Amino acid sequence: MDIVKTFFNGAVLLESLPLLLTGLWVTIQLGVASIVAGLILGLAVALLRIYGPGPIAAIAKVYIDIFRSIPILVLLILVYYALPFVGIRLTSFWAAWSALTFVSGAYTAEIFRAGIEAIPKGQFEASEALGLGYRYMMVDVVLPQAIRIVIPPLTNNCINVIKDTALASVVAMPDLLKQATQAQALAANPTPLIGAAVIYIALLWPLVALVSRLEARFRRGIS
Amino acid sequence: MVPFISLKGVCKSYDQFLALDRIDLDVAPGEVVCIIGPSGSGKSTLVRCVNLLEQFGPGDISVGGIPVRVGKDLAAVRAEVGMVFQSFNLFPHMSVKRNVMLAPMRIRKLDEATAAARAMALLQRVGIAEQAEKYPGQLSGGQQQRVAIARALAMEPKALLFDEPTSALDPEMVGEVLDVMRGLAHTGVTMIVVTHEMGFARQVADRVIVMDGGRIIEAGTPAEVFDHPTQQRTRDFLKAILAH
Numbered sequence: 277m278d279i280v281k282t283f284f285n286g287a288v289l290l291e292s293l294p295l296l297l298t299g300l301w302v303t304i305q306l307g308v309a310s311i312v313a314g315l316i317l318g319l320a321v322a323l324l325r326i327y328g329p330g331p332i333a334a335i336a337k338v339y340i341d342i343f344r345s346i347p348i349l350v351l352l353i354l355v356y357y358a359l360p361f362v363g364i365r366l367t368s369f370w371a372a373w374s375a376l377t378f379v380s381g382a383y384t385a386e387i388f389r390a391g392i393e394a395i396p397k398g399q400f401e402a403s404e405a406l407g408l409g410y411r412y413m414m415v416d417v418v419l420p421q422a423i424r425i426v427i428p429p430l431t432n433n434c435i436n437v438i439k440d441t442a443l444a445s446v447v448a449m450p451d452l453l454k455q456a457t458q459a460q461a462l463a464a465n466p467t468p469l470i471g472a473a474v475i476y477i478a479l480l481w482p483l484v485a486l487v488s489r490l491e492a493r494f495r496r497g498i499s
Numbered sequence: 500m501v502p503f504i505s506l507k508g509v510c511k512s513y514d515q516f517l518a519l520d521r522i523d524l525d526v527a528p529g530e531v532v533c534i535i536g537p538s539g540s541g542k543s544t545l546v547r548c549v550n551l552l553e554q555f556g557p558g559d560i561s562v563g564g565i566p567v568r569v570g571k572d573l574a575a576v577r578a579e580v581g582m583v584f585q586s587f588n589l590f591p592h593m594s595v596k597r598n599v600m601l602a603p604m605r606i607r608k609l610d611e612a613t614a615a616a617r618a619m620a621l622l623q624r625v626g627i628a629e630q631a632e633k634y635p636g637q638l639s640g641g642q643q644q645r646v647a648i649a650r651a652l653a654m655e656p657k658a659l660l661f662d663e664p665t666s667a668l669d670p671e672m673v674g675e676v677l678d679v680m681r682g683l684a685h686t687g688v689t690m691i692v693v694t695h696e697m698g699f700a701r702q703v704a705d706r707v708i709v710m711d712g713g714r715i716i717e718a719g720t721p722a723e724v725f726d727h728p729t730q731q732r733t734r735d736f737l738k739a740i741l742a743h
Contacts, residue, residue, distance in 0.1 A: 398586050406602040420592050
């Protein structure tokens, strides 16, 4: 058996490439939409968790703990297959988007919280003594400093979200992995799967390298 | 005369520990008051109560006739009262000039050009204009503290609180900060200075206050307190300070 012909078949790859690229486009859309929504949700939850009144802070904490505990695949299947029983029917894209967003939001909230809590107390006191008020204190003083601290872990979280988009193929969303398995079935050859794996790596390797660089820079202590 | 800052029966406790014990203190407009005393005597806590960085109670504090308490008047109090911290607390992600411009732009709603011009004038006044575009981390401790003074002055406060402004500095930088503070004294701004610099207190203060155990144990002109202390604890403290 010819390994090259089986796993790295040029003709099959060329034929399946358009399908893989449409899948890649769906994967990117889902990833970006989930990352953006997760960032907004996470920031809001982090602020509520730190500064919200008692009961709201408690709810935020419960949300964070639950969504960090549940496997995304389980959540996705619940959203896609269980919610229709109560009349909530989401397309596979929006089902995957909400599962990824809620989980990413929980992780992001913890990242933001750690970032905000890493800001020295003196920064808050100096802002208060100047009379800046809560809004300007956060917008001008605290968040710009917290963002630097949280960029490496946030980038890591983005990588995870994009990887987890592949789970959406389980609910028949035509993402990169789903298209690759289809192409594989069509061609009766696994080359499209190899192609998909290479595309995932090509997409995420730069981000992984970026995190390493940022972390190294952070360890050296940029201030 | 109506005091600008007034404390009446101010108490502050952490759990069981009484950090401030019925403090009464009136500071006249333009007066320079230095607070001295052993560490843990409540000096820093006292000044931090004046702009409500520390919650206190029971007791009352007013600044310019406005009661100091949580609520919408607090912003007015804080706009009138500048503060300089032991650890500078400059904003590390902004240039020196931006540090000074921020509060006037946000609170006084000055436009960028006016705020920048004023910031430069203040940095000139504290002798640091040529560092305006640098970041705080690139400056020495003495320079950072002078920027912090300029930042406090940018809001044109009627009073300045100094919480051990030279205690975190290398000895050779203490002088440049004290010089700036000396230049501010008796220009009309009311000053409360918590300090271990007895020379500065003697030379600049209108009144020196000695604290111990959360109480004011002695108050008077520098000559009275330093040359003729009435309390044994004051004598002990001064002896300990001067011994090293």
